[in-house]
Amino acid sequence: MPEAKRKQSQQESDLGLGGFETFFEEATETEQPSGNATVAGDSYLNGQVDRLIGKLTELISLNVDQRVESARITNQLIENQRQLVATQQILIRLMERSIELTRHITTIEEKLPAVFELPQVVEQLRGRLAQMEAIEID
DSSP states (O other): OHHHHHHHHHHHHOOSOTTHHHHHHHHHHHOOOOHHHHHHHHHHHHHHHHHHHHHHHHHHHHHHHHHHHHHHHHHHHHHHHHHHHHHHHHHHHHHHHHHHHHHHHHHHHHHHHHHHHHHHHHHHHHHHHHHHHTOOOO
16 A cells, blocks of 8 residues: 555656666566575674674774773873973073073183282282392292
């Protein structure tokens, strides 16, 4: 009964598929279902279901493996970022010390000419002292 309604609705719609429904009508009329056809279909379906379940299992295990690897990489990235911050802090301290050392070196360099002149100043003072005391120097 539903097939008759379907045939009428197909003829009424007239999609330009003339002869299309006769192809399927001939196929259904010539094929007689046998008792083994359902068993073979079930076994084919079971085999296909088994293959699909196997593929689904592979996909799930791959997904889990990827998530584990992503978590490991994320943890490694966090650790690397922590080490980077610690290294940057050390570099900042080293730069501060370098600036302090540069200041000390600059003040020493400013005083160096006076230090190099000290032996001459001491000699001059010794000469004056000798003149004031009237002492002969060897």
